[in-house]
Structure formats: C-alpha cells, structure tokens
Amino acid sequence: QKEVEQNSGPLSVPEGAIASLNCTYSDRGSQSFFWYRQYSGKSPELIMFIYSNGDKEDGRFTAQLNKASQYVSLLIRDSQPSDSATYLCAVKVSGGSNYKLTFGKGTLLTVNP
Amino acid sequence: AAGVIQSPRHLIKEKRETATLKCYPIPRHDTVYWYQQGPGQDPQFLISFYEKMQSDKGSIPDRFSAQQFSDYHSELNMSSLELGDSALYFCASSLGLRNEQFFGPGTRLTVL
Numbered sequence: 001q002k003e004v005e006q007n008s009g010p011l012s013v014p015e016g017a018i019a020s021l022n023c024t025y026s027d028r029g030s031q032s033f034f035w036y037r038q039y040s041g042k043s044p045e046l047i048m049f050i051y052s053n054g055d056k057e058d059g060r061f062t063a064q065l066n067k068a069s070q071y072v073s074l075l076i077r078d079s080q081p082s083d084s085a086t087y088l089c090a091v092k093v094s095g096g097s098n099y100k101l102t103f104g105k106g107t108l109l110t111v112n113p
Numbered sequence: 114a115a116g117v118i119q120s121p122r123h124l125i126k127e128k129r130e131t132a133t134l135k136c137y138p139i140p141r142h143d144t145v146y147w148y149q150q151g152p153g154q155d156p157q158f159l160i161s162f163y164e165k166m167q168s169d170k171g172s173i174p175d176r177f178s179a180q181q182f183s184d185y186h187s188e189l190n191m192s193s194l195e196l197g198d199s200a201l202y203f204c205a206s207s208l209g210l211r212n213e214q215f216f217g218p219g220t221r222l223t224v225l
Contacts, residue, residue, distance in 0.1 A: 041201075042218070043203055043219045101146070103157075
C-alpha cells in the first residue's frame with residue numbers, strides 16, 4: 001500500500017463548480033500536509049499547506065485536515081479551466097532526519113468550460 | 114519573487130555517460146531537495162541537504178552523488194547513465210527543514 005493515496009481521476013467538473021480532491025495517508029507520524037498543482041511537463045507548484053486539524057482557506061482554495069481519520073482534502077471553489085491540472089498531495093513525516101515529501105500519484109482535474 | 118533555478122533545462126546523454134545537474138535555491142534558503150519524476154509517476158525523493166550537510170537520503174542509486182556548496186547551490190552528479198534514468202529531475206528549496214518546499218522548473222534528462 002502506498003503511503004499516500006489519491007484517486008487518480010480524471011475528475012471532471014464544469015466551470016464554476018466546486019472541485020473536491022481527497023487524499024489519505026498511512027503514517028500517523030505525519031505532521032505537515034501539502035497540495036501541489038502540476039501542469040503537464042511542468043514543476044509542482046505549492047497551492048496550500050496545512051499543519052493543524054480543521055480548515056484553512058486561501059482565496060478559492062480550502063484545505064481540510066483530519067488527523068484522526070488520516071485524511072486531507074482540497075476544495076477548489078468557482079473552478080476555472082485554468083485549474084485543469086494534476087493535483088499532488090504530499091505529506092511530510094517530520095522528525096529525526098526525515099523531512100522529505102512523500103507524494104501521492106496525483107489526481108487529474110479537468111474543468112470544462 | 115526569485116525562484117529556484119535549475120540548469121540545464123534539457124539534457125541529452127548516451128548510455129554510460131555522466132551528467133551534472135545544478136540547482137540554485139531561492140535566496141536565503143538553506144535546504145535543498147532533489148526529486149526524480151518518471152513519466153506518469155509522482156516525484157520520488159532522492160536526497161536532501163541542510164546547511165551544506167546531507168540531511169536525508171532516499172531512493173538514490175549509488176551511481177548518483179550530490180553535494181551542497183558554501184553558497185547553498187547544489188549539484189547532482191550522475192554516472193554510468195542508464196535508459197531508466199530518463200526523467201524529470203526537480204530541485205526544491207526551503208528555509209530550514211520544517212518549512213514549505215518550493216520547486217524549480219526541473220531538468221529533463223533523456224538517456225539514449
């Protein structure tokens with residue numbers, strides 16, 4: 001079982017709708033959670049990060065974390081065609097010398113005009 | 114704002130050749146990470162450096178080595194290249210080990 005699991009999609013939503021992306025992780029020692037957006041052939045771009053249980057909002061993006069359920073999600077409100085990309089969930093297990101990011105395989109989001 | 118710089122952006126090599134990838138972190142960032150991303154795959158952690166010392170090691174082949182220099186830039190040296198080394202190589206930087214990582218544009222390595 002991969003340490004970070006995401007639905008590969010594709011997830012297709014109409015323009016203006018809410019896109020909901022989900023991620024689960026297996027290591028309870030995970031402390032930091034990140035969402036990256038990656039366009040095809042480009043580098044991952046940091047969209048959101050969250051460290052504490054609950055919601056964190058930044059513009060059209062909301063990250064939600066539930067450590068008890070080992071679940072993190074990203075909501076994109078008023079989705080735009082330019083949001084079409086692969087969204088990577090990444091987890092950091094901090095402690096000792098381990099500060100690397102472990103990624104899920106990503107969810108491909110398509111926003112239809 | 115200044116971002117992570119990687120060079121070269123594209124590199125074509127023959128099997129068994131060597132390659133050197135360079136990474137210049139965001140100014141004031143002291144931590145550098147290297148990731149490899151194969152086609153259709155998620156980024157895989159290779160190695161990281163904090164304050165010029167290796168801080169963590171992932172699935173980096175013995176044929177690869179890396180270091181961080183006094184100006185905090187980092188180089189990934191790859192020898193005896195194999196076809197399977199063809200991938201995107203990303204460098205990311207952060208301010209300290211606990212903070213967010215920002216990725217560079219990547220180097221696309223093609224081994225023929």
